[in-house]
Amino acid sequence: MKEIVDTSICEWDQASFLFFSDNIWGDFIYYSHLLPSLSALIVTVFIFINAPKNKAAQALLFTGLSFTTWSLMDLILWSSEKMDLIMFFWSSLIYFELFVYIGSLYFIYAYVSDKFPSFKAEVVIFLSFIPLFIFGHTSLNLLGFDFTNCWREAIEGPLWQYYIYYVEIGIAAWILTFAIHQFRLPKNKAKKTEILIVALGTLLFLSLFSLGNIIGSIESDWEIGQIGLFGMPILLAFIGYSIVRFESFKLKVLAAEALFTASFILLVSLLFIRTIENARYIAIGTLFLFSILGFLLVRNIKQEVKQREQIEHLAEKLEKANVRLKQVDKLKSEFVSIASHQLRSPITAISGYASLLREGSYGELTNKMKEPIERIEQSARMMATSIEDYLNVSRIESGNMKYNYSEFSLADEAEHICDDLRSEALKRGLVLLFRKRVDSQGMVNADQGKVQQIIHNLINNSIKYTPKGVITVYIHDEVKNKKIFIDILDTGIGMGSDTLGSIFQKFERGDKANTVNVKGTGLGLFVALKMAEAMKGTITAHSEGEGKGSRFTIELPLAG
Numbered sequence: 001m002k003e004i005v006d007t008s009i010c011e012w013d014q015a016s017f018l019f020f021s022d023n024i025w026g027d028f029i030y031y032s033h034l035l036p037s038l039s040a041l042i043v044t045v046f047i048f049i050n051a052p053k054n055k056a057a058q059a060l061l062f063t064g065l066s067f068t069t070w071s072l073m074d075l076i077l078w079s080s081e082k083m084d085l086i087m088f089f090w091s092s093l094i095y096f097e098l099f100v101y102i103g104s105l106y107f108i109y110a111y112v113s114d115k116f117p118s119f120k121a122e123v124v125i126f127l128s129f130i131p132l133f134i135f136g137h138t139s140l141n142l143l144g145f146d147f148t149n150c151w152r153e154a155i156e157g158p159l160w161q162y163y164i165y166y167v168e169i170g171i172a173a174w175i176l177t178f179a180i181h182q183f184r185l186p187k188n189k190a191k192k193t194e195i196l197i198v199a200l201g202t203l204l205f206l207s208l209f210s211l212g213n214i215i216g217s218i219e220s221d222w223e224i225g226q227i228g229l230f231g232m233p234i235l236l237a238f239i240g241y242s243i244v245r246f247e248s249f250k251l252k253v254l255a256a257e258a259l260f261t262a263s264f265i266l267l268v269s270l271l272f273i274r275t276i277e278n279a280r281y282i283a284i285g286t287l288f289l290f291s292i293l294g295f296l297l298v299r300n301i302k303q304e305v306k307q308r309e310q311i312e313h314l315a316e317k318l319e320k321a322n323v324r325l326k327q328v329d330k331l332k333s334e335f336v337s338i339a340s341h342q343l344r345s346p347i348t349a350i351s352g353y354a355s356l357l358r359e360g361s362y363g364e365l366t367n368k369m370k371e372p373i374e375r376i377e378q379s380a381r382m383m384a385t386s387i388e389d390y391l392n393v394s395r396i397e398s399g400n401m402k403y404n405y406s407e408f409s410l411a412d413e414a415e416h417i418c419d420d421l422r423s424e425a426l427k428r429g430l431v432l433l434f435r436k437r438v439d440s441q442g443m444v445n446a447d448q449g450k451v452q453q454i455i456h457n458l459i460n461n462s463i464k465y466t467p468k469g470v471i472t473v474y475i476h477d478e479v480k481n482k483k484i485f486i487d488i489l490d491t492g493i494g495m496g497s498d499t500l501g502s503i504f505q506k507f508e509r510g511d512k513a514n515t516v517n518v519k520g521t522g523l524g525l526f527v528a529l530k531m532a533e534a535m536k537g538t539i540t541a542h543s544e545g546e547g548k549g550s551r552f553t554i555e556l557p558l559a560g
Contacts (some may be wrong), residue, residue, distance in 0.1 A: 014081055019072075021079040036232040038532070055110035060239075061104030066250035067209075067232055070096040083145050090154040091142050094164055095132060100209065101171045104202050108175050112182045112195055128167050135159060170211050176203060191431040194246045201238025205231035217543050281393060346385060351380035389523040393506065394532045403447040403534060407559050410451065411442035411475050414486055417455050418444050425463050432459075435474040442477060442484060445559040446535040454528045458488045458552045461524065465550075466492030477558060486554040494550055495543040503541050504529045532556070 015021035044064030051057040070093060077089040102125055109117050134470055135141060136159070143155040179199035208231030327457070354377035356362060358370065365373065395401040418434040425432040444451070462471045469491030477484040495503065506526045529539045537556035543549065 015079040018076050021081070031075070034071070034075070036229050037068045039236060040232045041068045047476065055116060056107055057442060059103055059110050059116075061107035063107055064101060066096050066099035066103050070100060071229060087142060087145060087154055087545050091136065094136065094141060094160060097164060098129065098132065100540065101168050101206060104206055105171055105175055108178060108199060108202055111198055124290055131159065131163060154166045161320055164211065168206070172203060172206050175206075190246065194242055197238055198242050201235045201242070204238075205235035207231070208234070227453065302370075335479065342350070347383050351377060351384060354380060388529055389448075392527045393523055396527065401534065403450065405445055406448055407443050407445050408448050409442050410444045410484055410486070410556065411436050412439055413448070413452055414455055414473055416477050417459060418454065421456070421459050428463060429468060430463060430466055431470045433464075433470060433472045435472060436476075438475060438477045440477050440479050440484070440558055442475070443559040444484060444556045446556060450535070451532045451556070454488065454531055454554060457524045457528050458554065462488055462490040462550070464494060466490045478560070482558045484556055488552045493543070494546045494548040496546050500541055500543060504539070
């Protein structure tokens with residue numbers, strides 16, 4: 001209860017620099033909350049500087065600034081001997097107390113869901129300020145100043161005694177409801193734990209902040225209100241742990257410092273409290289905070305150390321495996337190169353002699369002999385093509401592929417290849433068309449032989465994988481961008497999205513390729529793309545789906 005004191009013996013000392021006064025120096029608890037205020041300001045500003053675009057960091061900074069302002073105004077009104085200052089700051093506290101709650105609400109929303117409350121929710125928040133805007137300067141806020149004692153306290157009106165506390169309870173319930181709702185949503189266990197920790201820290205902070213003020217207002221024991229300000233270090237400790245455990249704000253380095261600072265402030269605050277009961281409360285709170293969060297922090301550090309050791313062990317094994325894989329890959333490339341070279345000579349001889357036999361160089365063949373000789377020749381050609389693909393892959397991977405650059409007409413080369421392959425297309429009942437629309441001379445500076453190989457490979461693929469219909473080779477250029485393109489369009493089996501994503505990889509073929517052509521190594525497109533890229537070009541594949549045909553586009557830079 002409020003103690004009645006004769007005003008004749010009240011001696012109010014003048015405050016120096018608004019803050020320092022013997023009026024409250026005797027019981028240092030009024031100054032002890034400067035440390036929580038300072039910690040709130042430093043930590044929230046630091047988090048914001050390191051994550052300025054993070055909505056939770058923005059809301060936390062607003063909360064920290066509001067809390068610090070409230071704390072300083074509260075200190076001034078107790079330090080000052082001037083009634084007009086006391087009345088001004090006492091009446092203004094109500095706004096910043098509500099700012100602390102609003103900032104905490106925005107912080108929880110942004111931290112959990114990475115967005116602020118909805119427009120409807122913000123309308124409700126704005127409406128809660130209207131009574132303050134309208135009646136904050138009237139007797140509904142402060143009735144007057146109590147001259148009957150030396151407490152230097154204002155007489156609070158309904159806004160303080162009823163409205164603001166009900167609004168704060170409503171916002172706290174709002175935060176709790178939102179946190180429970182988010183906790184129940186399908187989330188992983190770590191995210192749920194993170195929501196629980198941050199929401200609990202926020203609600204503890206608000207509970208202590210308001211409970212001290214409410215009890216202080218009812219009992220006229222304002223020292224209890226000052227003790228309630230130590231909820232801020234508790235909030236910072238919970239946030240510090242969330243940074244350590246869940247890398248909140250991407251500021252894991254700050255985490256241990258934030259947790260240590262919050263607890264350190266509580267311990268230092270003991271030096272400023274002369275009443276043993278108050279000291280006991282702070283000590284119990286510090287012990288509890290250190291026990292819970294310290295245990296969680298140590299457990300998390302142990303887990304990280306164990307994971308780091310496992311990662312280092314795996315990294316060592318991976319490094320050894322990589323060295324071994326490089327050796328195996330080198331041996332593989334050498335084997336493929338040697339084997340291919342060794343195979344190419346006899347295959348060439350087989351193909352040559354088969355051709356001579358078919359042409360009658362060694363005498364006329366009977367009709368019964370012609371078909372086997374043709375199959376031998378065809379198989380030898382296919383084998384020679386496969387060997388050449390393996391050699392090209394080996395050269396590409398070892399970096400030994402050589403390119404002889406010269407200027408030539410890409411349009412002419414494409415047209416000549418179409419003429420050469422048209423008979424093969426006709427044998428399969430296909431129409432092979434050539435179309436040209438070039439505004440330039442169509443000259444490129446590239447390896448002519450390899451460009452011929454690329455074009456031949458893609459047109460030949462279209463012939464193989466088009467059971468019926470038309471194959472169109474269309475060459476066009478973009479003079480402005482200095483590029484020339486060859487589109488090879490067919491009405492063949494087409495490709496799905498999965499096939500399109502892997503068609504240029506080694507040994508990859510379309511899902512239905514074997515239903516049309518069982519022969520093929522899956523190396524042709526890989527080799528063609530690598531050659532095109534080496535000549536500063538590229539190859540892309542397009543298809544609307546299986547059975548809807550395909551389009552392969554060769555792109556090369558124009559010469560000059």
